[in-house]
Amino acid sequence: MLSYISAKEAAEKWNISQRRVATLCAEERINGAMMVGNMWIIPANAEKPADKRTEHYKKTHKTELKPFVKWVGGKGQLTDEIEKMIPASVERVLTKYAEPMVGGGALFFKVLSKYNFKEFFISDINSELINAYNAIKQNVKELIIRLKDMQMNFLPLDNNGRKYYYYNIRDKFNTIVLNEQNSVEKAACFIFLNKTCFNGLYRVNRKGLFNVPMGSYKNPTICDEENLRNINTALQNVTIVCGDYTLSKSFIDNKTFVYIDPPYRPISDTSGFTSYNSDVFDDNEQIRLAKFIDEINAAGAKIVLSNSDPKNINPKDNFFDDLYKSYKIHRVSATRMINSNAEKRGKINELLISN
Ligand SMILES: C[S@@+](CC[C@H](N)C(=O)[O-])C[C@H]1O[C@@H](n2cnc3c(N)ncnc32)[C@H](O)[C@@H]1O
Numbered sequence: 001m002l003s004y005i006s007a008k009e010a011a012e013k014w015n016i017s018q019r020r021v022a023t024l025c026a027e028e029r030i031n032g033a034m035m036v037g038n039m040w041i042i043p044a045n046a047e048k049p050a051d052k053r054t055e056h057y058k059k060t061h062k063t064e065l066k067p068f069v070k071w072v073g074g075k076g077q078l079t080d081e082i083e084k085m086i087p088a089s090v091e092r093v094l095t096k097y098a099e100p101m102v103g104g105g106a107l108f109f110k111v112l113s114k115y116n117f118k119e120f121f122i123s124d125i126n127s128e129l130i131n132a133y134n135a136i137k138q139n140v141k142e143l144i145i146r147l148k149d150m151q152m153n154f155l156p157l158d159n160n161g162r163k164y165y166y167y168n169i170r171d172k173f174n175t176i177v178l179n180e181q182n183s184v185e186k187a188a189c190f191i192f193l194n195k196t197c198f199n200g201l202y203r204v205n206r207k208g209l210f211n212v213p214m215g216s217y218k219n220p221t222i223c224d225e226e227n228l229r230n231i232n233t234a235l236q237n238v239t240i241v242c243g244d245y246t247l248s249k250s251f252i253d254n255k256t257f258v259y260i261d262p263p264y265r266p267i268s269d270t271s272g273f274t275s276y277n278s279d280v281f282d283d284n285e286q287i288r289l290a291k292f293i294d295e296i297n298a299a300g301a302k303i304v305l306s307n308s309d310p311k312n313i314n315p316k317d318n319f320f321d322d323l324y325k326s327y328k329i330h331r332v333s334a335t336r337m338i339n340s341n342a343e344k345r346g347k348i349n350e351l352l353i354s355n
Contacts, residue, residue, distance in 0.1 A: 002032070004041040014048040024049050063230045065113045068136065069129070069191060070200030071104025075261055075306065078350060079107050081332045085304050085354055086115070086257060094302060095119065096256040100245035103129070107259055112234050121251040123241035126202065128177065128190050128210075130242035135187030137240060140232035146188035147223035154196065154222065166196055166214040174209040195220045246292055254300025262289055264308040265319070283319070290323045297327075297355050309349040324353045 007025070011018040025033040025040040032043040067074065075082065087093070095118040099108045102122040112120065124130055135143050154165050173189035194200055197212040205211045241247050245260065252258055263281035286307075297303060305324075309331060310317035321329060330352040 003044040004034075005044050007040045007042065010042045010046070016048075063113065065109040065230055065234055066224070066227050067104040067106055067109055068224070068228060068231060069104045069132070069194040071106075071129075072201060073261065073264060074104045075106040077334055078306065078332065078352075079110050081330075081352060082107055082259065082304055082306065083110065085352065086111075087302070094255050094257045096121070096251065096253070098122075098248050098252050098256050098258045098301075099260070100248035100258070101125075101261055101263075102133075103261065107261075109231070112238070117257070119251075120238040121241070121248055122238060123243060123245060123247055125242070125244060127182075127242050128186065129202070130240060131182045132187040132190050133235065133240050134182070135184045136228055136231050137235040137238070139184045139187075140228055142184045143188055143191075144223060144225050144228055146184065147191060147228075148225070150188065150192045151222035154192075155219065162196075163214055166193075169193060170210060177209060178207075192222055195222045245289070249292075249295065252296045252299060252301050256296075256301045258296060258301045258303045260289070260293070260303070260305045262286070262305075262307065265310060286319070286323065293324075293327075301355075303327075303353075303355045305351075305353040307351045307353070309351045312348040320351055320353070328354050330354070 005013070007018050007021040010021045010030075014021070021030075021042070022040055024030050025035075025042065029049040030042055030046050032046060034041055097108075097111055097115070097117040097119070098121040099105065100121070100123045102108050102124050103126075105122065108120075108122060111117070122133070150169070154162060157165060169189050169192055173186065173193060176183065176186040176189065193210060193212070194202070196215055196217065198215040200215075201212045202210070203212050239251065245262075248258075262285075265281070265283065265286055293303060293305060307320055310319050311331075331349040332352055333347055334350045
């Protein structure tokens with residue numbers, strides 16, 4: 001004879017809440033569960049139903065992808081918080097993912113690893129970065145050969161030897177940039193410089209030439225072959241665009257989840273780093289972005305936007321609270337990663353704004 005347990009007992013057995021058990025019963029996801037009076041009873045031998053998300057992740061496999069560059073403002077530590085804002089059943093309602101200011105793509109690679117969106121769109125105004133995404137998508141074999149070669153030549157050198165090698169590659173990269181060529185060679189130099197320069201910074205002078213000095217990493221991984229190959233496979237399904245975020249507009253509709261992570265509004269006059277290229281992302285740019293957010297909101301997209309919280313410095317600064325007053329604003333705690341002064345790195349609030 002079949003024996004039954006109560007919802008409370010099932011909750012204890014499966015280490016979930018009683019309410020969750022009731023929901024699972026109501027959704028008919030537990031074979032043989034029955035309502036008796038106003039209580040659910042569950043066959044004692046019933047298996048704990050897989051969490052829909054876990055089940056989904058398993059079904060879609062996939063290999064975990066990691067960003068291939070370290071990027072200022074990279075959202076590595078915030079991705080869990082942002083991910084919570086992606087509805088569990090997202091792909092039933094939304095089939096497209098857009099990240100119009102992708103940078104190093106901390107969230108993008110997580111989403112690409114885990115979720116089954118049918119179409120992906122990424123863009124960035126940094127043409128050297130986008131050239132690297134394209135090289136991985138189109139020419140990963142040649143890219144890996146070049147990066148392996150650089151790794152083999154660079155790592156055994158002493159500090160002086162490494163400096164000589166580094167500045168040589170930096171000159172070579174800048175020459176290619178000046179000639180406005182997009183190439184696998186430029187992508188290899190770009191990734192090499194990112195892995196070996198000071199703090200993974202991307203900073204250019206007025207002429208647009210990369211001017212970051214060498215960093216002091218002992219044993220940097222210049223060629224993560226497995227990750228590059230996995231990214232190559234995953235990118236085949238992704239539209240990659242170089243240019244202003246507004247170019248994403250024709251892709252975005254009411255089936256699209258959009259994550260936008262603009263350059264920081266400086267949190268103080270001296271420590272702010274907002275210039276990823278020769279253009280600065282000032283308050284007017286933030287206002288232009290807010291208008292774009294209004295447009296894609298009107299188009300029905302599900303939007304999450306992150307930004308630094310000016311209240312970290314000045315509690316009376318309501319810039320974003322005013323700009324996004326018709327949206328939901330969450331404040332989450334994070335450690336600001338790139339600050340040349342290590343003592344100034346600390347806990348601050350980041351803003352997550354959503355519709
Ligand atoms: C904070 S970073 C994004 C970091 C990213 N979330 C990550 O995980 O690495 C902002 C990015 O916006 C890009 N950007 C700046 N202005 C832009 C514009 N007008 N259109 C598109 N991208 C832009 C920068 O090049 C930079 O890569």
